[in-house]
Amino acid sequence: xxxxxxxxxxxxxxxxxxxxxxxxxxxxxxxxxxxxxxxxxxxxxxxxxxxxxxxxxxxxxxxxxxxxxx
Amino acid sequence: xxxxxxxxxxxxxxxxxxxxxxxxxxxxxxxxxxxxxxxxxxxxxxxxxxxxxxxxxxxxxxxxxxxxxxxxxxxxxxxxxxxxxxxxxxxxxxxxxxxxxxxxxxxxxxxxxxxxxxxxxxxxxxxxxxxxxxxxxxxxxxxxxxxxxxxxxxxxxxxxxxxxxxxxxxxxxxxxxxxxxxxxxxxxxxxxxxxxxxxxxxxxxxxxxxxxxxxxxxxxxxxxxxxxxxxxxxxxxxxxxxxxxxxxxxxxxxxxxxxxxxxxxxxxxxxxxxxxxxxxxxxxxxxxxxxxxxxxxxxxxxxxxxxxxxxxxxxxxxxxxxxxxxxxxxxxxxxxxxxxxxxxxxxxxxxxxxxxxxxxxxxxxxxxxxxxxxxxxxxxxxxxxxxxxxxxxxxxxxxxxxxxxxxxxxxxxxxxxxxxxxxxxxxxxxxxxxxxxxxxxxxxxxxxxxxxxxxxxxxxxxxxxxxxxxxxxxxxxxxxxxxxxxxxxxxxxx
Numbered sequence: 328x329x330x331x332x333x334x335x336x337x338x339x340x341x342x343x344x345x346x347x348x349x350x351x352x353x354x355x356x357x358x359x360x361x362x363x364x365x366x367x368x369x370x371x372x373x374x375x376x377x378x379x380x381x382x383x384x385x386x387x388x389x390x391x392x393x394x395x396x397x
Numbered sequence: 398x399x400x401x402x403x404x405x406x407x408x409x410x411x412x413x414x415x416x417x418x419x420x421x422x423x424x425x426x427x428x429x430x431x432x433x434x435x436x437x438x439x440x441x442x443x444x445x446x447x448x449x450x451x452x453x454x455x456x457x458x459x460x461x462x463x464x465x466x467x468x469x470x471x472x473x474x475x476x477x478x479x480x481x482x483x484x485x486x487x488x489x490x491x492x493x494x495x496x497x498x499x500x501x502x503x504x505x506x507x508x509x510x511x512x513x514x515x516x517x518x519x520x521x522x523x524x525x526x527x528x529x530x531x532x533x534x535x536x537x538x539x540x541x542x543x544x545x546x547x548x549x550x551x552x553x554x555x556x557x558x559x560x561x562x563x564x565x566x567x568x569x570x571x572x573x574x575x576x577x578x579x580x581x582x583x584x585x586x587x588x589x590x591x592x593x594x595x596x597x598x599x600x601x602x603x604x605x606x607x608x609x610x611x612x613x614x615x616x617x618x619x620x621x622x623x624x625x626x627x628x629x630x631x632x633x634x635x636x637x638x639x640x641x642x643x644x645x646x647x648x649x650x651x652x653x654x655x656x657x658x659x660x661x662x663x664x665x666x667x668x669x670x671x672x673x674x675x676x677x678x679x680x681x682x683x684x685x686x687x688x689x690x691x692x693x694x695x696x697x698x699x700x701x702x703x704x705x706x707x708x709x710x711x712x713x714x715x716x717x718x719x720x721x722x723x724x725x726x727x728x729x730x731x732x733x734x735x736x737x738x739x740x741x742x743x744x745x746x747x748x749x750x751x752x753x754x755x756x757x758x759x760x761x762x763x764x765x766x767x768x769x770x771x772x773x774x775x776x777x778x779x780x781x782x783x784x785x786x787x788x789x790x791x792x793x794x795x796x797x798x799x800x801x802x803x804x805x806x807x808x809x810x811x812x813x814x815x816x817x818x819x820x821x822x823x824x825x826x827x828x829x830x831x832x833x834x835x836x837x838x839x840x841x842x843x844x845x846x847x848x849x850x851x852x853x854x855x856x857x858x859x860x861x862x863x864x865x866x867x868x869x870x871x872x873x874x875x876x877x878x879x880x881x882x883x884x885x886x887x888x889x890x891x
Contacts, residue, residue, distance in 0.1 A: 341487040345480045346647050350640035353628050361617040363627020369479035370688060376483035376681045380490050384674055 334386045340379045345372035404551045406727025411734050414587045415572065418580035457740040458543035458733060461592070461690060463795030466709035468694025469702070470794070472626030474638035475691055477646055477796070482684035484651035490677040492655050493664045495817045497673055500665035507747070508661040508809070509755035515816050518824035519759055525809060526755035528831065529658040530780065532805035533748040536657070537784040538791065539798050540741035541565045542710060543733055545788060550714050551730045554705070562788045565737070566781040573742035574774065581743050588735035593686060595732050599717065599725065600689040606720040607699045612692055619695040626695075637853045645855035646800060652861065653803040656810045659747035710795050748780050749773035804857025808834045811865035815872075826872030834864030 348368075355364040460478060468475035499505060503514050508529055513522025544565030549556055556564075573581075600612060609615045620627050630639045654660060667673045697716035704711035717729050753773035758764055764772070791798065811830050815822035837843040837860040847859040 335491060338487045338490055341483055342648075342651075345484060346644050349480075349643055349647075350629075353640055358617075358620070358627075361613045361620075363473065363616070363620065365473060365628050366476055366479075366691070369476045370685060373479060373483045373681050373685055376487055377678055380487060380678045380681070383490065384678055387674070 331390075334383055337379050337383050341372060341376035344375050345369060402723040403727035403730055406724060407547070407551050407730035407734060410591070410728070410731025411568075411738070414584050414735055415575065415580075417587070418583040419575055421583040422580040457540065458737045459539050459795050459799045460687065461596075461733065461736060462543050462546070462710050462713055463539070463799060464687060464690045465694035465697070465713040466711070466794060467796050468691045469697045469712045470709045471633055471636065471638055472623065472631035472695075473629045474631045474636075474643065475694060476629075477643060477650070478687040478690065479684060480643075480647040481650045481654070483681035484647060485654035486677040486681050488651055489655055490674055492814075492817070493667075493673045493677070494670035496655065496661055496664040496813075497667055497670050505665060506662070507751045507754055508656075508658040508813075509751050511661070511816075512809075512812060512827070513755070516812075516822075516824040516827060521824045521827060522755045523759055524828065524831065525812070526751045528809060529751055529806070530748045530756075532802055532809075533658060533744050534780055534784050535787065535798065535802040535805055537569075537741055537744045537748075537780065538787040539795050539802070540569070540737040540744070541784050541788040542791075542795060542798070543737040544568065544741075546708075546711050546714055547730045547733050547737075550711075550718060550726070559789055562785045565788075566785045568734075569738055569741045569745065570777060570781055572738045573745050573777065581739055581746075584735060584739045588732060588739055591728075591732045592736060595725075595728055596686060596689045596693070599721070599729075600692055602721075603693060603696045607696045609696075609699065615692060615696050615699060619699055622699065626698075639853050641853040642855060645851075645853075645858045649800070649807055649855045649858040649861065650803050652810050652814075653807045653857070656813055657806050658751055659743050661813075662747055662750075708792070745777045745780060749777040752776040752780075800855065800857065804838055804855070804860060807857045807861040808838070808864055810861055811868045815865070815868055819869075819872075822868060822872045823875055825875055826868040826870075829871040830864040830866075830868035833867040834860045837863045 349365070352368045353365050355368075357364050359367050464475050464478045467477075496511070499511055499515065503510065505511050505514065507526070509522040509526035512525040513519045541562055545558060545561040548561040548564055549558070552561075572584075603609075604611050604615055607615060609618050616627075623632060626632055629643055630636070655664070664673060667676075693713055693716065697712050700716060700720060702712055702716040702719060704715040714729065714733070718726050721729075750773050753769040753776065757772050758769065793801075808831055811834075812822070812827040815827075837847055838856060843860075844856065847854070847856055847863075851859050
């Protein structure tokens, strides 16, 4: 973990999506597929989270091929 | 619902799983004689077992019965479920490897070990151990509540709540005495597969049962019938489950997830840090399955399901009992039993190992490994008894009980996070923070002040904030010589 850890900030994106923006999307009346928008938003948040963690993991693996084999 | 079929299926599922789990444990490992083997699986869990134990801990009756009940009673506040796993994983990606590394370095078995070694204060380990046990017992209460409901559903309401709760505790103890974490891992796998199969099966046919044309139509109709159900604050605005509540409760759950002693301890059982990281990628996806749990809750609302005494924890069971054939009821009952027994046994296991190692051992240092295991086993009976008592004296929703468990364990979060992030954090600060946090959480005056200053906030998050602030202030004010060890921060790849 000696190299730059700046990409780790990406792990905050799920918090922005699912927490910080949740109050803002609460009033959206659109109903994609008949589902309440805030619900769809939270489900998309799960996909966003997995994508973010996967990206961070990729970068970590690439950076850490020398150390961290544990 | 006193047909024999549901009961027979339920018993078959539980017994079949236990037997298979035991066989699996025998196959995989040697005799369990040390605390290390019993409590942290010998630190050899690879990706698959780790995934299942982890999922087993995250997807409990809290999720299935609690969230479906919340969807039925409140609507949108149930979205909390969608945030719980993903945010915990985003945080866990960073936090869990830190915990794992500290565990590997010092040979930690429990969370209290971490506090006493990292802060170089064995007394802090004792206090943290007791605090952790208290939060775990509240969590066991959730599982016992669920088991009690299932027992009364399958055996008939003639079985009183006290008897059902005692029976539930006995079942849980029996489950955990048979073996430690390894058999729980297998049982967790079985229960996850069963749960997914069951939930999908119930969901595929649910539209039919409530006169809708499709799953999505269930949502459409529910929203037509109950405008406002799909957005916060949901069906009961007076309950205070607003945007503010969702934001603060979601944060508190995310911050508290890995602080639970059993989750903290679970990090030690991974073979390496990479196992943990990879797990964090896929674990959130699993929580998309809450879609089906919400669906079932909404469908129960459409169907006009009325659980006994308006108990929202019983909504899903009641709905299935009303609308589905007996074998489906049996399948649900058996699955919920496993859903409660597996995490419940892991919770008791964690509480007991903390008690043996961090509370008893400092007082009786000559105790051997085998004796420790036996002390731990005896302590479990006491913890289970306390949980039974809590179960019988509370009639709150499982989500509310769950959030109070998170509030309780959140008191240890500042000590963990600051321990990894800030080298000046010290034992005196952590103790002062704990005291301040508990006062905010438990004293009437503290509660009133928190509610007045932060209306609709999750009380756990407020108390955690107070706690963290005090840790920082006290640590900053103490002389630098009291600094903690700095070993397990930043640069430590092993």
